[in-house]
Amino acid sequence: MSALPPDRAADAALLAIRDLHVTYRTPTGMLNAVDGVNVDLAPGEFLGVVGESGSGKTQLLLAMLGLNAPGARLTGSIRFRGQELVGAGERTLRTLRGARIAMIFQDPMTALNPYLTIGTQLTEGLRHHQGASRAAARRRALELLDAVHIPEPERRFAQHPHELSGGMRQRIVIAMALICEPDVLLADEPTTALDVTVQAQILALLRELRSRTRAAIVLVTHDLGVIAEVADRVLVMYAGRVVEQADVHRLFSDARHPYTEGLRRSIVPLTGPLPARLPSIGGNPPNPAALPPGCAFAPRCGYAFERCRATPPPLEPVAVGHASACYYDGPLGRPP
Amino acid sequence: MSATPPAAPALDVSGLSVRFAVGGKRWLQAVDNVSFKIERGETLGVVGESGSGKSTIARALLRLVPATAGAARFRGIDLLALQGPALRDMREHLQIIFQDPLASLDPRMSVAEIIEEPLREFRPGIGRAARRDQVLAMLGRVGLLPSHLQRYPHEFSGGQAQRIGIARALMLQPELLVCDEPISALDVSIKSQIANLLKDLQVEFGLSVLFIAHDLAAVRFSCDRILVLYLGRVMEIASRTALFESPRHPYTRALLESVPVADPVLARARRSAPLSVDVPSPMSPPSGCVFRTRCAFAVPLCAEAVPSLRPVGGSLVACHRAEELAGVTVGG
Numbered sequence: 001m002s003a004l005p006p007d008r009a010a011d012a013a014l015l016a017i018r019d020l021h022v023t024y025r026t027p028t029g030m031l032n033a034v035d036g037v038n039v040d041l042a043p044g045e046f047l048g049v050v051g052e053s054g055s056g057k058t059q060l061l062l063a064m065l066g067l068n069a070p071g072a073r074l075t076g077s078i079r080f081r082g083q084e085l086v087g088a089g090e091r092t093l094r095t096l097r098g099a100r101i102a103m104i105f106q107d108p109m110t111a112l113n114p115y116l117t118i119g120t121q122l123t124e125g126l127r128h129h130q131g132a133s134r135a136a137a138r139r140r141a142l143e144l145l146d147a148v149h150i151p152e153p154e155r156r157f158a159q160h161p162h163e164l165s166g167g168m169r170q171r172i173v174i175a176m177a178l179i180c181e182p183d184v185l186l187a188d189e190p191t192t193a194l195d196v197t198v199q200a201q202i203l204a205l206l207r208e209l210r211s212r213t214r215a216a217i218v219l220v221t222h223d224l225g226v227i228a229e230v231a232d233r234v235l236v237m238y239a240g241r242v243v244e245q246a247d248v249h250r251l252f253s254d255a256r257h258p259y260t261e262g263l264r265r266s267i268v269p270l271t272g273p274l275p276a277r278l279p280s281i282g283g284n285p286p287n288p289a290a291l292p293p294g295c296a297f298a299p300r301c302g303y304a305f306e307r308c309r310a311t312p313p314p315l316e317p318v319a320v321g322h323a324s325a326c327y328y329d330g331p332l333g334r335p336p
Numbered sequence: 337m338s339a340t341p342p343a344a345p346a347l348d349v350s351g352l353s354v355r356f357a358v359g360g361k362r363w364l365q366a367v368d369n370v371s372f373k374i375e376r377g378e379t380l381g382v383v384g385e386s387g388s389g390k391s392t393i394a395r396a397l398l399r400l401v402p403a404t405a406g407a408a409r410f411r412g413i414d415l416l417a418l419q420g421p422a423l424r425d426m427r428e429h430l431q432i433i434f435q436d437p438l439a440s441l442d443p444r445m446s447v448a449e450i451i452e453e454p455l456r457e458f459r460p461g462i463g464r465a466a467r468r469d470q471v472l473a474m475l476g477r478v479g480l481l482p483s484h485l486q487r488y489p490h491e492f493s494g495g496q497a498q499r500i501g502i503a504r505a506l507m508l509q510p511e512l513l514v515c516d517e518p519i520s521a522l523d524v525s526i527k528s529q530i531a532n533l534l535k536d537l538q539v540e541f542g543l544s545v546l547f548i549a550h551d552l553a554a555v556r557f558s559c560d561r562i563l564v565l566y567l568g569r570v571m572e573i574a575s576r577t578a579l580f581e582s583p584r585h586p587y588t589r590a591l592l593e594s595v596p597v598a599d600p601v602l603a604r605a606r607r608s609a610p611l612s613v614d615v616p617s618p619m620s621p622p623s624g625c626v627f628r629t630r631c632a633f634a635v636p637l638c639a640e641a642v643p644s645l646r647p648v649g650g651s652l653v654a655c656h657r658a659e660e661l662a663g664v665t666v667g668g
């Protein structure tokens with residue numbers, strides 16, 4: 001890896017990502033799935049990452065585990081407790097994966113092995129990473145099933161995934177991710193496949209775990225409602241880049257990027273005035289393999305001008321703890 | 337919607353039940369004695385969690401699964417009793433839009449072929465030139481370009497593919513459109529485009545719509561009235577205003593309270609205890625009111641008697657305690 005200048009923030013953070021690029025070679029050229037992203041994650045922090053398909057949000061999470069698809073080229077730096085993960089060997093990554101950095105996937109059914117009992121799957125990590133005895137692993141697994149509010153843990157321990165409801169399966173997956181007490185919990189759309197009632201349970205559970213375990217959580221979602229419920233800080237991604245970054249309260253009260261504002265405006269409220277037409281962002285999500293030369297959002301942006309179409313705007317501070325990648329600095333709300 | 341007083345509802349479903357055999361001897365009651373009407377030009381939303389039976393209602397009406405009991409009057413006849421050619425002819429007036437637009441389009445057909453197919457099938461008398469004109473007009477109406485005609489479904493994004501599905505469904509100017517989660521698989525920024533388009537077309541074509549969704553915000557925007565389903569039974573039927581402003585059934589309230597609020601201040605302030613218990617198996621639903629095992633207001637009566645769907649304050653509600661709970665707030 002190229003030598004980086006001394007970086008105090010990166011040394012202090014639990015996880016520090018610097019100028020991360022995840023690139024794939026495709027028949028039509030290079031595809032920048034993640035394009036120069038910086039993130040600092042503090043212990044106990046709940047970071048929300050918002051983005052749509054093609055935003056690079058899942059690739060960013062996978063990079064933290066070294067799990068991008070074969071052929072992915074990673075450059076930049078991902079430091080976990082000072083240890084460099086970009087370019088690290090499979091053996092190093094394997095000791096971290098599941099143990100120090102764990103992941104919850106969107107679809108609990110694909111994350112669970114249908115042939116193995118819940119108990120076997122839950123205790124696998126402990127036995128593998130910590131060499132725990134069967135009895136100790138079982139005790140710990142039952143504790144965790146209880147912690148994620150699974151009724152009758154003893155019975156569930158012996159059951160197979162298909163015998164449980166979707167919400168219960170996702171709680172098992174969360175218990176699995178937590179069993180080695182990771183420092184970082186990555187969650188990729190953990191509630192998207194679930195009913196709203198189950199989603200509310202899972203979000204409450206994640207909030208509870210964060211305050212109890214001090215694990216940092218990175219939750220990726222397309223749903224700003226979910227972000228508002230759980231995140232402390234938010235990254236908004238578009239076409240592989242962070243376009244806005246702010247404290248959750250600022251993001252909702254003072255969004256500066258037209259894309260963030262567009263997402264916020266397209267939410268239908270459950271009470272109060274109902275618009276006859278929904279404000280919407282025109283056009284289609286970007287094709288990461290064919291991005292325009294300037295700002296990737298410019299073709300869909302009501303505020304775009306000449307400069308936006310020429311050079312991509314850098315992510316620059318607009319206030320303390322708030323940054324936006326946009327040349328337009330007038331008021332948002334009504335595109336000129 | 338239209339000025340002429342409707343003579344009869346567009347669709348009148350009464351006593352619809354669907355059950356599936358499971359493992360030979362046991363039965364799963366997916367839909368249990370469901371009745372509702374859709375007036376002409378009206379959009380009726382059906383909401384409920386997975387397993388509530390909402391998609392099964394749509395499939396039964398489209399005759400994709402057999403109904404066990406009930407009737408569905410549409411254009412003066414019972415949809416559920418139609419056979420053979422009469423059933424085929426009925427499809428001209430009854431179309432569907434699916435959740436996954438790409439999976440619902442034949443990958444080997446060009447957009448032109450997909451959109452033309454209903455015309456070829458049901459209006460064989462139309463000449464090639466007239467057919468082409470109709471296709472182009474519809475294409476423009478759903479926001480696609482003539483240059484898209486020779487392309488294939490995989491070349492389109494989800495939002496564009498859904499536009500193709502909408503064009504195909506509307507080609508024959510159907511009376512009733514069934515939308516099964518039409519926007520839930522789309523990207524956030526695309527959902528509102530398609531929701532707006534569907535609403536415009538609904539007005540323009542005078543469509544009666546059965547709108548199935550789990551996304552309550554989408555339902556609030558798109559539907560005039562809403563039916564709330566739980567374990568195959570109707571919990572509440574109410575106008576949009578009544579349902580969102582004064583929900584009567586404890587299940588409706590719980591559903592509404594589960595939706596994340598896109599406002600960090602409000603979201604953190606309200607944090608009521610989420611609905612805690614898992615949905616009972618539809619193979620062995622609870623006695624009495626099926627919702628009672630998750631209901632914060634259940635009393636012994638709820639286990640003994642099935643509550644009937646009855647008028648409460650302008651809505652239809654299946655809850656023994658609907659009146660006394662009217663002013664009570666949930667959670668805390």
